[in-house]
Amino acid sequence: MKALMKMAEGPGHLEFRDIPIPEIGDDDLLLKVSCCGVCGSDLHIEDWVHPCDPPVVLGHEFAGVVAAMGKNVTGFAEGDAVAFRRGWSPYPGTQSNGGFEGYMRAPANCMWKTPAGITQAEASQFETLVTPARAVRDMGKVKPGDRIVVTGVGMIGLGAVAIAAIEGAEVWAMGTERDLAERLPIATQVGAARTLVFGDQALSEIAEWAPRVWIEASGAAAAVEGASNVVAKGGTIVSPGLGSGPWNVNVGRMSFNSISLLGMWGGNIAHLDDIARWMQEGRLDIKPMLQSMPLSEWREAFDMLRRQEGVKVVLVP
Numbered sequence: 001m002k003a004l005m006k007m008a009e010g011p012g013h014l015e016f017r018d019i020p021i022p023e024i025g026d027d028d029l030l031l032k033v034s035c036c037g038v039c040g041s042d043l044h045i046e047d048w049v050h051p052c053d054p055p056v057v058l059g060h061e062f063a064g065v066v067a068a069m070g071k072n073v074t075g076f077a078e079g080d081a082v083a084f085r086r087g088w089s090p091y092p093g094t095q096s097n098g099g100f101e102g103y104m105r106a107p108a109n110c111m112w113k114t115p116a117g118i119t120q121a122e123a124s125q126f127e128t129l130v131t132p133a134r135a136v137r138d139m140g141k142v143k144p145g146d147r148i149v150v151t152g153v154g155m156i157g158l159g160a161v162a163i164a165a166i167e168g169a170e171v172w173a174m175g176t177e178r179d180l181a182e183r184l185p186i187a188t189q190v191g192a193a194r195t196l197v198f199g200d201q202a203l204s205e206i207a208e209w210a211p212r213v214w215i216e217a218s219g220a221a222a223a224v225e226g227a228s229n230v231v232a233k234g235g236t237i238v239s240p241g242l243g244s245g246p247w248n249v250n251v252g253r254m255s256f257n258s259i260s261l262l263g264m265w266g267g268n269i270a271h272l273d274d275i276a277r278w279m280q281e282g283r284l285d286i287k288p289m290l291q292s293m294p295l296s297e298w299r300e301a302f303d304m305l306r307r308q309e310g311v312k313v314v315l316v317p
Helices: 040-047 126-139 155-166 183-189 200-207 221-230 251-256 269-281 295-306
Strands: 002-006 014-018 028-037 061-069 081-084 103-107 111-113 147-151 170-175 194-197 213-216 236-239 260-263 290-294 312-316
Touching: 002 295, 014 295, 028 081, 040 295, 061 103, 061 126, 081 126, 126 155, 126 213, 126 236, 126 269, 147 155, 147 221, 155 170, 155 183, 155 213, 170 183, 183 194, 194 200, 200 221, 213 221, 221 236, 221 251, 290 295, 295 312
Parallel strands: 147 170, 147 213, 170 194, 213 236, 236 260, 290 312
Antiparallel strands: 002 014, 028 061, 028 103, 028 312, 061 081, 081 111
């Protein structure tokens, strides 16, 4: 079968190559991979900004169908559609083989059956959506009636927009000029009350009402700096974005106004049941964010993400 692998340390070293179907242990499932999403962290692995343990098959946003089971596995049957519920160690896609392959090994206790009415492409994003859910619910503690800002309209940012709107907040979403054609309209579609292009004019408008919560999902230093200048007294800036380099923040204003800046990594699987229920009820619709491509076209999919075209590509083996 074909797989996309990181073969060595350092920038590059990605190969689309033949590997054998993996063997499984007594507590494992063998999955026929339905699809696997391309994440920004996959680009960071290619660039060697984010380390991994090569040689390894990339991809951690996967869903599949049970093809075989270890002898100790209960609660599943061959043919069940399943999705990634929680990670395992060594983590798939970085430290052990992930989902950019035709078949993969997965511990049964880390998977769950895809809930009824949810496509496999949608199910592949459970692993992604627990991150904005954590940002909105656990870190930002967004409440009904809040007026909040989300910067960045990739999958994490759009997920935050949608979940905050479900929680009853009025959400202002900010992107860049290149987001005007596709991503900002999707932000409106999933629940944003206002969309803006990031810049001095937008910051001035937001400063007039001063948000209690600002979710910074772009990773852009300018967005963090802007947030530090306009968030309300006692407010919170949550940063689930994969930024790099130093941030110039208004520490004096943040200290004087008791503003918190919270970094976070990863999600909280406690929110998965709510995410699935919202999808089933039609309240959380991520279909406009998804685009499927063959796994063999991984290079174009990676380049699309670098160009910020579309939102989320899921690769199909």
